Amino acid sequence: MADFIAAAFILGGCFFFLAGTVGLLRFPDTLSRLHALTKADNLGLGLVAAGVAVHGGDLVIALKLLVVWVAALAASATVALLIGRAMVERDEP
Amino acid sequence: MEGIDPWWAAAVIVGAPLTGGVLAILWGALGHVWALAATAAMTAAAVVATARIGRHGVIHLALGGWSAPLGIHWRIDGLGALLILTTALVAMAVAWFAASPPRRMPPAFWPPFLFEVAALAALFMSWDVFNVYVALELASLAAVTLVAQGHGKAAVAAALRYLLVALAGAITTLLGVGLLYAGFGTLDLSILSRALAGPGLVGWLALALITVGLAAKAALFPLHTWLPAAHASAPAPGSALLSALVVEASLFVLLRVWMVGFAHAPVPGPALQSLGLIGAAGIVWGGLLAMRQRRLKLLLAFSTLTQVGYVVMVVPLSADPRWTELAWQGGGMVLVSHAFAKAAMFLGAGMIMDAAGHDRLENIRGAAHAMPMTLFAFAIGGINLIGLPPSGGFVAKWLLIEAALNGGQWWWAVPLAAGGLFTAAYLFRAVAVAFSAGDGGALAAVPRRQEVLVLMLALASLLLGLFPAQPLSVMAIGAPTHSWSAEP
Amino acid sequence: MNAGSLVDIPLAGMMVWLAWRAQAGPEPIGAALCFIVLGLLTILAWLRLGAPDVAIAEAAVGTGLTGVLLLEALAAPRPERPGRSTGVPAARRLLAVAALAGGAVLVAVLLRLPETSGLHAAVRERLPATGVSSPVTGVLLAFRAYDTLLEIGVLALAVAAGWGLAGEAPRPRPMSRDPVLDAFARRIVPLGVLVAGYLWWAGGSRPGGAFQAGTVLGVAWVILILTGLEEGPSPTRWHGRALVVGGFALFLAIGLAGPAMAGALLAFPSEWSVNLILLIEAALTISIAACLASLVALLMAAGEPGAGAGG
Amino acid sequence: MRVLGFACLWIVLTEGDVSSAFLAVGAVASAAAADALLNRGRGVGPLSALRVIRVLGRVPLDSVKAGIDVAIRALRPSLPIRPGLVRVPIDVADPAVRVATAYLTTVLPGTVCVAVEPGGLRLHLIDRRRDVGAQVAQVAQDLERALRGGRHG
Structure with a gap:
């Protein structure tokens, strides 16, 4: 049962990664692509981490994975801010 | 010397230049002091090691006390010991040369110089294919740094090109090494050699990848295009080390992989012959291009391609196991004598450049009158490169041609002999210009110490030809024996 | 095929594809975006390989490195290189075909590889003698310590070479002060220090150790350099140079004492083995961090107008 | 407060391994020192733990x-x-x-x-x-x- 849930989480995560990548390709400008990056891909990572946590079935491991996810979330938000600022500055100096 | 633990000699051989490198980073202003001390210690240790090998045979050491296949082994055979001694002596001379006021090399020169020397020693001892890759990385990085320290944008461009080739070569070699590990579960040359008796597709692919990777680093035809610019751009002491030894280390590893790693594999005759063809092409092409050069350092750089070609010939000439030892000694003699001769000639070219401000051939007319000792040394080095008696180069070529004729492969004697003719043609031109009448007075004075050092290096290559018996007998200790089943 | 490979194969495929796009795209920002996603996928790959600790390191590194990349990409003037599209593609395509063909041959060979267990059994058998319980650490600092020593030498030499070539290059210019980056740096760096300490400790028993710890610490340092809160190790100051070569020097000194202490180069006396290994790892952690910070500072200085040939 | 946070993180990372206790002091102390150096005079005042959890809880x-x-x-x-x-x-x-x-x-x-x-x-x-x-x-x-x-x- 746990394995089944884990697999579902991981597959769901992969789906969002796929969607994020499609977004990265299809969205017309860099700022829109940031949405794909900060939202779909982060959710994908979160779901995979959750799947691995369920699979491991260990609270400490799960907390560790939470740390990984939060770090990645903070990192991608920072990166989005940096790129965004650079783009805005370039377009309207 | 009998009682000395071989560990001490081996530890000093690699440890001294590494320690010197650390000190040179920490106290750069004293870089030349560390370099001289480290190379002197290394020379002493190399003498001890060579003497021990002469009496007791090959030195075998397991690093950290971990035996193969888990740990890394050092194996110092006769030729390896002589090459380490050569490295130490040449490095000491180069360090002394580079430390001479008023043109002492800056602090930045010494760390890559010392790390390069350490990497070379490590390569001549290593008996582990992954460790060889790591040591090659260190050697390449140090070499690229030495090239980049030359003057101007051209040096940086040459260094970048060298870096790219070295990286590509490293990745290719690493792929081959990875395949060997994946296929045979070991990195130790002795164990690999037994396992590779049946190499299968994995083994052959690994051999091809490693050969291509090392060929790029050793500037084998047609992967040689980076070499002339790189060796000509580096400052003279850097060029001397690069052309005399760095290329040779990759070649030595290449020989080891073919003749030790694949000693018991059924290496097909056509593979051996095509390696010979590559060597022959290098000999001819290097000679032809050297003739067209108008700058002394470029001319010397191209002549290295010819010498590289001679060494590769060892593999096809070993096809008949009866003549393997002869070919091995011949190749070893090329390596050792070329190291001394080429170091002398590059340092000499550096002095001419310092004195004249350039190294264009047409304008060094009369240089011999201003610095006779240097040009005399240059001529001795030339004798060695051409292979005229009584030089080490002559002995080397004699042995190689003998191996070719005895082994029924007379066709390889043709490029071996022709290489000498090419070399003679362009070196006579350079020397003739230098010795011709002209206003040598326009040249600035050069330090006497540098002149003496260059002469000593050149004389060393001559001594190898005058007294070849002992070095040749040392080279035979631990020479590879193989059982390639194929006939040429 | 099981559920695992159902995830792994697309994951591997996407990583390769993103790596390709990151270098093939014409626009630096697009490339940076691909690179960031690649970083996320790498975290995923580590999770899939069952190494959450390495995933933590990857998450930390991904942040710092992409920061540097972005900085470089965005600071560069808008590329107007018409020359790039003429002539080059043919060579590129040729290279791509050659790489693909080579890759295909490799895959074919790999699929036919016999099932050897490599040296796993031997490592497991001898590991107790080293005193550490992580096979990776055992291989890196005991069985193949000599390789590791030379690799650290490569790193130290790279920094020294960069310093030598940069000469009197200007110090790195920080990014313009930005409240977000500033706040981020002030929060993340203490965490980086903690995680680096953890990874160093973890090296004794599981994936981790000096290389990861040093990388995380180095990235924390890089973030400080980027935000202008701190500079890299200074080549003109004694302690700056000591930080960079200290790890290598200590490793070398202990290794050279080996013949006297334990009868072989790089051998450790068994009763001190684990402590010596941890000591070396601690020094390596700091030196690796200092090397990374120095290299990034050099790269940034080389990007400055008027700087000499750096890097 | 911060030190407590770092200590909690350490425990999570080491999975509560007691053998790391000695090192934990050092690592937490150096992290806290780095934090103090970087965030001198930038304290955010007393937090309302309940509200912080409520805000962060919405993130997933x-x-x-x-x-x-x-x-x-x-x-x-x-x-x-x-x-x-x-x-x-x-x-x-x-x-x-x-x-x-x-x-x-x-x-x-x-x-x-x-x-x-x-x-x-x-x-x-x-x-x-x-x-x-x-x-x-x-x-x-x-x-x-x-x-x-x-x-x-």
């Missing part, structure tokens, strides 16, 4: 909503996006709260913060017809209460 849910939102937009053949930039004023004095708001906005569906300005945030919207002002103001208010809990009551 928002993240899921945002992820689904983007995935649908990316995968629909018609590509239903109308990207645009807006400036949203937020009425908080503390720059730390503004930055925190910027981070949370990036997790919310439809918005990515691209710049933090003195009077508010610069947001990029995936659908510029939506009005996000109220939503962002709410986040900022919640955060201010959480981070300044002791002062504003």
